[in-house]
Every structure is written in C-alpha cells, then in structure tokens.
Amino acid sequence: INGANPPILSEDDKLVVKNKLMDCLMDEADKSIRDLMAETLHLIAIHDYPESWPQLLPSVLQVISQSNDPAQALRVHNGLLALRKVCKRYEYKSREARGPLNEIVMKSFPLLLPLAQRLCTENSLEAALMLKQILKIFWSSTQFYLPSGNNPDGSASATPSPALANPSAMEPWFEILKKVLSKPLPEADQPDTKEERNAWPWWKAKKWAAQIMTRLFSRYGIPSYAEEEIKEFAVYFSQNVAPQFLGPVCETLNLRPSGQFCTDRLVHLCLNFVDLAVELAPTYKLLKPYMDFLLYKVCFPCMCLTQDDIEEFENDPHEFVHKQNSPLADFYDPRMSAITLVQSVVKHRGKDNMQPFLAFLTEILQRYNSTEEANKNHVEKDGALLAFGSLSDTLLAKKKFASELEGLMVSSVFPDFNSPVAFLRCRACWMVQRFSEIPWSDDGTHLRNLIQLVLQRLSDPALPVQIEASKALRFLIEVDGADVTLLPVLPQILNEYFRIMNEIGNDEVVAALQVIIDTFGEQITPHAVALVTQLS
Numbered sequence: 001i002n003g004a005n006p007p008i009l010s011e012d013d014k015l016v017v018k019n020k021l022m023d024c025l026m027d028e029a030d031k032s033i034r035d036l037m038a039e040t041l042h043l044i045a046i047h048d049y050p051e052s053w054p055q056l057l058p059s060v061l062q063v064i065s066q067s068n069d070p071a072q073a074l075r076v077h078n079g080l081l082a083l084r085k086v087c088k089r090y091e092y093k094s095r096e097a098r099g100p101l102n103e104i105v106m107k108s109f110p111l112l113l114p115l116a117q118r119l120c121t122e123n124s125l126e127a128a129l130m131l132k133q134i135l136k137i138f139w140s141s142t143q144f145y146l147p148s149g150n151n152p153d154g155s156a157s158a159t160p161s162p163a164l165a166n167p168s169a170m171e172p173w174f175e176i177l178k179k180v181l182s183k184p185l186p187e188a189d190q191p192d193t194k195e196e197r198n199a200w201p202w203w204k205a206k207k208w209a210a211q212i213m214t215r216l217f218s219r220y221g222i223p224s225y226a227e228e229e230i231k232e233f234a235v236y237f238s239q240n241v242a243p244q245f246l247g248p249v250c251e252t253l254n255l256r257p258s259g260q261f262c263t264d265r266l267v268h269l270c271l272n273f274v275d276l277a278v279e280l281a282p283t284y285k286l287l288k289p290y291m292d293f294l295l296y297k298v299c300f301p302c303m304c305l306t307q308d309d310i311e312e313f314e315n316d317p318h319e320f321v322h323k324q325n326s327p328l329a330d331f332y333d334p335r336m337s338a339i340t341l342v343q344s345v346v347k348h349r350g351k352d353n354m355q356p357f358l359a360f361l362t363e364i365l366q367r368y369n370s371t372e373e374a375n376k377n378h379v380e381k382d383g384a385l386l387a388f389g390s391l392s393d394t395l396l397a398k399k400k401f402a403s404e405l406e407g408l409m410v411s412s413v414f415p416d417f418n419s420p421v422a423f424l425r426c427r428a429c430w431m432v433q434r435f436s437e438i439p440w441s442d443d444g445t446h447l448r449n450l451i452q453l454v455l456q457r458l459s460d461p462a463l464p465v466q467i468e469a470s471k472a473l474r475f476l477i478e479v480d481g482a483d484v485t486l487l488p489v490l491p492q493i494l495n496e497y498f499r500i501m502n503e504i505g506n507d508e509v510v511a512a513l514q515v516i517i518d519t520f521g522e523q524i525t526p527h528a529v530a531l532v533t534q535l536s
Contacts (some may be wrong), residue, residue, distance in 0.1 A: 022059055025081075027078075034078060039085070041085050050103075057086065057103075061108060063075050063079035064112070067111075077126065077130050080133035083108060091140040095145050102147045104141070108137070113176075116135075117175075120179040125202075128200075128202040128205050129201045135205060138212060142215075167236040167240075174245075181206055181213070183206070187260065197261060210270055214272045216241075217276045218276055221234055222276065238282055239282050253267065256301070268333060271340075284349060288349075291353055292356075295357055300387065302334045303390075305382055310423065313462070314422070321463060342390060361388055364380055365385075368380070382423055388434075396435070406440060422461070425457060428453075429457055432454060432472035447476075447482065455473070458493070458497075466500050470497060470512050471508050477515055490523055493516065
C-alpha cells in the first residue's frame with residue numbers, strides 16, 4: 001500500500017504464529033531451542049506488544065501463577081523467561097515510554113514476590129533457574145527508573161513511583177536480595193571445575209542479586225548525588241538498606257580468604273558495592289572495623305597475579321596483552337574493582353587507612369629484597385608494585401611521599417628490569433608509566449639508566465614486556481634531558497616499534513610512536529619513507 005510491501009502474514013495468521021510460539025516455548029526443555037524461541041518472542045514483542053498482542057501478559061502470568069504445582073516447574077520457568085524478554089523490551093526506554101512496563105510490574109510483581117521468597121528456601125537447580133529469571137526481571141524493571149503508576153491513557157505517570165513515595169514498600173525485595181547473596185552453597189553440591197561453577201545457576205543467581213544491590217546503591221542510594229525527586233528514597237536507602245546489605249556482601253568477600261570458592265564476577269560486584277559504601281558515612285562507620293580485612297585479605301590478593309594469569313603470560317602472551325588492555329575489564333575483573341576500591345579508600349578515608357596500607361606494601365618490598373633468590377615471592381612483589389602504581393596520583397601530589405618515590409624506584413623497580421621473572425620485568429616497565437614525573441635528585445644518572453633499561457626491554461623475549469616498554473618510553477621522552485640518550489639510538493627505537501606493531505595491534509603503542517614522531521620530527525626525516533611504508 002502506497003509503495004510499501006504488503007505484509008507477508010495477515011493479522012489472523014500472525015496471531016496463530018504468536019499463540020503457537022507461546023505454547024511451544026512454555027513446554028521446551030532444550031535450552032538452545034528455548035533461548036531461540038524466547039528471543040523470537042522478544043523481537044515480536046518489540047513490534048506488537050501491547051497494542052497488537054494484548055493477551056501476551058495475561059497468558060504469561062497465567063503460566064507463572066501455577067508455580068505451586070511442582071509438575072509445572074518447566075512451564076513456570078519458561079513463563080518467567082518470556083516475562084523477562086517482554087520487560088527487556090522497555091529496559092532502556094525513557095520514563096515517558098515506560099507505561100507498559102509499569103503495568104507489567106503492577107500485575108506481575110505480586111505474583112513474583114511470594115514465588116521468589118519461596119525459592120530462596122529451596123536448594124534445587126530448578127529453583128535457582130527460576131530465581132535467576134525473577135532477579136533479571138527485577139533488574140530490567142528498575143535499573144534506570146523505579147516503576148511508577150500510569151495515566152488513564154496508559155502512559156507513564158509523572159508522579160513519584162510507589163517505591164519512591166514509600167521506600168519501605170521495597171523491603172520485601174531487599175530481603176530477597178540479602179537472602180540470595182547470603183545463601184550457603186555447600187562445596188559438595190557444586191560442580192567440579194571452575195568453568196562449570198561460573199555457569200552454575202546458584203552462582204548466577206547470587207551474581208544478579210549483587211548486581212541489583214550495587215545498581216540500587218549507585219543510582220538511588222547516595223543522597224549527595226541523587227536527583228531531587230529521589231532524595232528522600234536515597235536518604236532512606238543510605239541509612240536503612242545499604243547497611244543491611246553490607247553483611248551479606250562482606251560474607252561473600254570472605255569466601256575466598258576462608259578457602260571457599262567464589263566467582264570472579266561476584267567478587268567484582270561486591271567490591272563495587274563496598275567502594276560505594278566507603279564514601280558514605282553511615283556505611284563507612286560499619287565498615288571501619290573491617291578495613292584491614294578488606295584491604296589485606298580481599299583487595300591485595302585480588303591485585304596479585306593468579307597461576308592462570310602467569311600461565312597465560314607465558315603460553316598465550318597475545319591474549320594476556322589483550323586482557324590487560326581491554327576496556328571491558330572494568331566491568332568484570334576483580335583486580336580492577338580491587339584497585340578502584342583501594343583508590344577510593346585512600347581518597348575518602350586516607351586518614352584512617354593510607355599510612356598503614358603503604359607500610360604493608362613497603363614491608364612486602366623489603367622482605368623481597370632481603371630474601372634469598374630461591375625463596376622470593378615474585379607474585380606478592382608484583383601485587384605490591386601494582387598497588388603502589390595505582391596510587392601514583394596521590395603519592396606524587398603529596399610532598400612527604402614524593403620524596404620517597406625515587407628510593408622506591410631505584411631499590412625495588414630498577415633491579416626488576418633484568419629480573420629472570422618476565423612478569424616482574426613487565427611490571428617494572430608499567431611502573432615507569434606511573435612514576436615518570438618523579439623529580440630525580442641526582443645529576444641525571446638515574447634518568448639515563450632508566451631510559452637504557454627501558455630501551456633494552458623493547459627487545460625483551462616476552463611480548464607483554466615489549467608492549468609495556470614501548471608504552472613507558474612515551475612518558476620518558478617528555479622528561480628533560482631524555483633526548484641526549486634517545487637521539488643516538490633513534491633508528492633502532494623506530495625499528496623496534498615497527499616490529500612490535502607488526503606483531504600485535506595496540507593503540508597505546510601507536511600513541512607512543514606518535515609522541516616520538518612529534519618530539520623528534522626533524523631527526524626522523526631520514527626515516528620518513530620507512531615510517532610511511534610501515535603505517536600505510
């Protein structure tokens with residue numbers, strides 16, 4: 001009509017397809033087929049719900065309402081999966097366009113709440129799978145806006161949501177989050193391998209509980225950052241809810257120190273929660289007695305390389321470099337969240353914690369230097385240097401620390417450029433990037449030595465070391481007096497950069513080369529043909 005292609009299916013035929021899809025999805029036990037069907041439902045819902053598929057929500061809720069019948073467990077789970085897909089259709093919508101989602105919440109949450117409360121007390125995998133879907137529905141419904149009522153025309157109301165108007169109405173859901181996160185998972189009941197445990201439904205359910213907790217805290221729970229309409233809710237959350245969550249969060253973070261398993265993702269999320277709690281007075285007051293535990297038993301071990309990291313460094317260096325430079329690491333890596341938490345502790349609660357933490361790190365370095373080679377703890381030293389480097393902005397900004405950094409570099413970093421341990425050579429190059437602004441107190445000997453050490457590592461046998469050395473040189477080039485050492489070996493430097501870029505693409509290596517070109521433009525002219533050939 002009017003030049004448009006006629007529809008392939010009539011409205012009646014579409015209804016038949018949609019009804020059949022629902023019937024098949026509810027009874028499908030095979031995960032791969034079920035997920036495909038659920039995604040198909042999601043795509044149809046984007047176009048047809050609610051106007052052209054008004055019976056979708058009543059149909060799904062009718063299935064979920066049978067949750068008390070054990071024989072209906074598969075259908076109930078698949079009904080929850082379908083409901084999540086419908087909610088997901090509105091997850092990223094503006095407040096004004098969330099009318100249908102508000103209706104879904106008003107009609108479905110009274111069904112989901114008692115079901116979730118019951119599932120928390122069960123131990124079966126079926127219970128975990130259903131609980132995970134309920135938590136995902138809660139996430140999709142709340143991560144950007146707390147659900148509000150609707151106007152008579154079905155559009156989202158501008159009045160505050162029931163949760164904002166009466167924060168205690170959310171308490172039953174807060175209780176579910178706490179119960180899921182604190183639920184004991186006996187080792188004997190869990191799968192054998194780390195990969196299987198990461199995918200195990202109960203760990204997935206805990207992950208979603210922690211993710212929701214952290215999101216509620218960051219978006220709705222900090223009064224100083226809250227928008228005006230959620231100020232009251234934020235005050236309530238910060239004083240009443242966040243402190244309640246701290247117990248299960250810290251219990252979860254204690255799993256690894258006590259020899260039990262915990263997934264990386266869950267540790268990451270719990271550390272993010274604590275990061276928020278450190279800044280807020282009511283929660284920091286509760287955390288303060290446990291800061292030693294958090295810094296030394298949780299954060300520092302997270303910052304240390306694992307055996308898997310070391311094996312990847314040695315056997316799959318390309319993948320190691322990729323992971324180390326991945327911007328996505330902030331969203332899943334416990335090491336990154338541990339670093340962020342340490343930085344927040346120093347920034348917001350440094351008076352209580354900074355000096356003891358630096359003393360702890362210094363003791364590690366002194367112990368390493370005084371220990372016989374065969375007994376040195378290389379991993380522990382790498383973790384200590386990572387912690388020092390992560391605090392570089394704070395340390396360089398304070399005179400009382402800045403004066404000691406030269407000694408740190410000379411005694412604990414310079415020797416590692418020639419260490420037999422490759423990941424320590426790599427860390428030495430990384431430390432240069434963090435502390436290149438140190439004001440050297442000698443006649444320039446330390447700077448010249450440092451440049452020579454970094455230049456040698458450009459041709460290191462280990463690729464990750466080469467990458468970090470090429471990035472480190474960028475920072476040294478800008479230091480006064482560096483050109484005296486660098487200009488005589490400029491052709492060799494360019495050749496090393498070309499070789500490294502041939503082996504692996506890395507934006508920071510390219511950026512470092514750009515600094516060299518900008519700094520030594522005239523001296524590079526004789527090498528221009530080779531440079532253009534390489535970059536083309």
